[in-house]
Amino acid sequence: MCKNMPPLELAIQFHGHICPGLLIGVRAAELAQKQLGIEQDNDEELVAIVENDNCSVDAIQAILGCTFGKGNLIFKDYGKNVWTIISRQSGKALRIAQRFGSTAGPASERFRALNGKHDLTDEEAGEKEMLIGELFEKIMSMPAEDLFTWQQVAVKIPDRATIRKTVRCDRCGEGVMETRTISRDGQTLCPECQMN
Amino acid sequence: MCEANVYINRASGEELLMEKVDRIVPGEDQTVFLENIFGERKVVKARIREMELVHHRVVLDEIREESHTVHEEIWLEPSTDHGHFHEGEQVRLKLFKGSNMKPGHHAHFADLKAFVAGSGGVKELHFHDHHGSCELVLGEENDGLLQLWAEENENGQRRLASVLVEVGHHHHHALKPAGLDLEIFPTDYSHARMGESYEIQVLQQGKPLAGVEVRATFAGTHQKDYPHRLTTNEEGKVRLFLTSRGNYLFSVSVDDLTSTFTLVKSF
Numbered sequence: 001m002c003k004n005m006p007p008l009e010l011a012i013q014f015h016g017h018i019c020p021g022l023l024i025g026v027r028a029a030e031l032a033q034k035q036l037g038i039e040q041d042n043d044e045e046l047v048a049i050v051e052n053d054n055c056s057v058d059a060i061q062a063i064l065g066c067t068f069g070k071g072n073l074i075f076k077d078y079g080k081n082v083w084t085i086i087s088r089q090s091g092k093a094l095r096i097a098q099r100f101g102s103t104a105g106p107a108s109e110r111f112r113a114l115n116g117k118h119d120l121t122d123e124e125a126g127e128k129e130m131l132i133g134e135l136f137e138k139i140m141s142m143p144a145e146d147l148f149t150w151q152q153v154a155v156k157i158p159d160r161a162t163i164r165k166t167v168r169c170d171r172c173g174e175g176v177m178e179t180r181t182i183s184r185d186g187q188t189l190c191p192e193c194q195m196n
Numbered sequence: 197m198c199e200a201n202v203y204i205n206r207a208s209g210e211e212l213l214m215e216k217v218d219r220i221v222p223g224e225d226q227t228v229f230l231e232n233i234f235g236e237r238k239v240v241k242a243r244i245r246e247m248e249l250v251h252h253r254v255v256l257d258e259i260r261e262e263s264h265t266v267h268e269e270i271w272l273e274p275s276t277d278h279g280h281f282h283e284g285e286q287v288r289l290k291l292f293k294g295s296n297m298k299p300g301h302h303a304h305f306a307d308l309k310a311f312v313a314g315s316g317g318v319k320e321l322h323f324h325d326h327h328g329s330c331e332l333v334l335g336e337e338n339d340g341l342l343q344l345w346a347e348e349n350e351n352g353q354r355r356l357a358s359v360l361v362e363v364g365h366h367h368h369h370a371l372k373p374a375g376l377d378l379e380i381f382p383t384d385y386s387h388a389r390m391g392e393s394y395e396i397q398v399l400q401q402g403k404p405l406a407g408v409e410v411r412a413t414f415a416g417t418h419q420k421d422y423p424h425r426l427t428t429n430e431e432g433k434v435r436l437f438l439t440s441r442g443n444y445l446f447s448v449s450v451d452d453l454t455s456t457f458t459l460v461k462s463f
Contacts (some may be wrong), residue, residue, distance in 0.1 A: 008391045009463040012441070022212045026391075030221060106221045106229030113237045126418040127239070133423070133439040141437070 007063045008140075014062035014137065016056060018132060023139040023148070024081065025059025028096050031144050032064065032085040035094050041065030044072045044160050047086040051078040060085075071106040071161025086157055090170060095159075102142070107134050169193055199233055204242060207260065214238055218451070226259050266295050267411070267449045271384075271456040272332075272359040276393065278444040279462030280362035287334040287361060291339050292344055296413045297445045305330055306350040313374060326440065339364030345374055354366050356455040360385055373399055380410070380446045380457035384432065388461050395435045395462040396457065397428075398448050404432030411447040414440040421449075 005013070028177055031086050032038065035083035038046060041064055050057045053075060060066055060083055067074045081098035111131040114124055139147070166175040171192035176190035184194070202220070205214040219231040223239065228239045242256035273279070275288040291310075293303035308330055310321040321344070324331050332344070343440040356376050373381045376399075382388070383395045398405040405428060412424035417440070426434040438444065444459040 006389055006391075008389075020438075106293040108226065109231075110229065110237060111237045122418065126420070126459055129418045130423065136391070136439040137437040183306075 007059075010062040011059040015058040019115070020108065020132075020135045020139060021032045021055030021135060022059050022114050023100060024103065024178075025056030025083075026057060026142065027139065027142075027147055028065065028083050028098075029059050031096055031148060033081070034095055035150065036085060036087050036090065038064075038085075038087050041070070041156035044070060045088055047072045047074065047088070047158050048082040049076060049086070049158075051080040051082040053077070054081070055080060056083070057118050064130065072158075074158060084153065086153065086155060088157060091157065093153050093155045094150055095153045096148050098148055099146065102147050103135070103139060106137075109133050109170055112133060130188060179187065198252070200247075200249075200363075201361065202230055202254045202256060204240065204256045205245065210255070213240065213256065215441045217416055220244070220254065222327050228256060233337070268293065268355070269293055269447050269448065269449075269454045269456050270346060270355045270357045271445050271447075272344060272346055272357045272456050273443060274361050274460055275331075278366070281337070283339045283364050284336050284400050285363075287337045287342070287363060289332045289334075289344065289359070289361070290326075291330040291357065293348075293355075295442075296411075296419070297415055298415065303330075305348055308346060308348050309430070310346040311337050312342065315340055316371050332362045337363045341371065341376055343438075344393070345372065345376060352452055354453045356453070358456070359458040359460060362462065373402065375402055376407075376455065377401060378448060378453050378455040380448060380449055380455060382457070382459070388438070388459055390461070391443055391463055393435045393437050394444070394459065395433055395457075396446055398432045398434075400450065404428075404430075405429045405448075405450070406432055408432075408448055408450065410434050412436050412444060413447075414438075414444045415442040416440070418448070 006044040007030060011022055011026050012018055046066050047062055048060050048064060050060060061073060082098055084093055086097045088094040114128045165178040167178045167181060168190060169176050170187040171189055181188050182194055198217040199216045201215050202213045202217045203210050214230050214232055217230050218233050218234045221229040222230050226241050227239050228242050241259040245257045246255040260341055270291055270293045272289050272291055275290060281287050292299045294300040308323055310323060311318055312321055321332050324333060340363055342361040344361060345356060348355040356378060358374060364452060372384060373379050379399045380396050381399060383397055388394055398408055398410060408428050410426045410428060411422040413422045424436060428434050443461060445456055447456045
């Protein structure tokens with residue numbers, strides 16, 4: 001990469017497209033960086049606890065570097081636009097919550113309706129483009145105070161991800177993390193073979 | 197009133213727009229959002245004329261889109277996929293003719309001239325035909341910022357196109373307008389990023405031009421007409437929030453002269 005990619009571009013490249021959910025995640029990630037004085041994670045200096053699995057989480061992964069693969073992205077399936085970012089170095093944790101209704105409005109509703117539709121007409125594609133432009137400016141220009149509430153919270157800092165031993169499943173022969181196996185009739189089975 | 201039928205007054209007369217509407221929200225930009233009990237939604241450009249609550253009837257007046265004159269214009273785009281060239285790379289640009297960043301079919305160019313201003317002063321360039329495209333080839337350029345412009349004269353219509361081309365990275369030095377008869381010039385060229393505002397100034401004979409319409413568009417837009425129309429303030433300036441990746445085009449017309457500026461972005 002010959003130019004430093006701005007956070008927004010990192011998120012778009014990771015996610016694949018621009019949408020309001022991603023932009024909210026961009027704002028949340030940038031707020032966390034500012035409030036905690038943190039840079040992008042390299043090797044689990046940060047942990048993100050996310051309470052949803054929507055588009056915003058891709059911005060958290062791309063900008064903060066808290067990723068599914070590194071094990072420093074913890075998903076709690078609460079269906080809430082809440083992200084708690086923890087810095088291991090400072091021991092600080094910031095809980096950011098989107099204000100209810102902060103991006104609601106006709107443009108948002110219409111965008112959702114068009115987004116859920118497959119074969120858009122040319123007019124609808126044009127309308128969707130204008131709506132995303134309108135929402136884009138609104139979300140990126142809105143004062144953080146209007147978009148989110150945030151506070152430092154006391155949390156137990158999760159342990160760093162552990163690399164477990166891989167063993168062979170006696171039925172399928174594939175490798176499986178030892179802690180995910182069970183022993184049945186003297187055989188070591190992976191979760192898939194346990195069910196079949 | 198539980199729900200209502202919504203009618204709209206169009207030029208052709210009144211027509212039923214949506215039945216059993218249970219939610220009407222006036223939006224920004226003269227829009228009205230409608231939702232009915234079946235979950236159908238519509239956004240129309242209209243204003244509410246009348247609400248007959250007893251008869252469960254709402255009447256809107258359609259706001260008709262203004263029809264705009266199509267200005268044929270020329271614009272320059274660098275032949276690079278990431279917004280700038282590297283030192284030692286061959287700097288090439290294409291000239292297009294059309295409107296709203298959509299080139300016309302079989303565009304014909306008449307009486308063309310092109311110039312480049314860089315560290316070595318201003319020099320004239322020559323266009324080449326490259327597989328049917330009108331192309332400028334500068335060759336290998338040193339690290340720096342190049343200011344290019346082209347001019348076409350066709351049957352009394354004058355068309356200007358200008359662009360700034362970056363060779364290398366991070367050029368933040370101040371730039372001066374080229375001094376064109378009608379010129380669009382960025383007030384701070386180095387900050388052009390999606391998700392941020394970008395400001396340009398319109399100059400006529402080097403002086404700020406207030407109250408003139410600036411059309412703005414971006415590569416790949418789905419809009420048939422320019423998605424943005426802005427009016428310059430007393431300093432001849434307008435700001436646009438950039439919501440698209442890739443290049444933007446700003447365009448302005450005064451009498452028989454149309455001038456464009458291509459904003460080339462890395463992101």
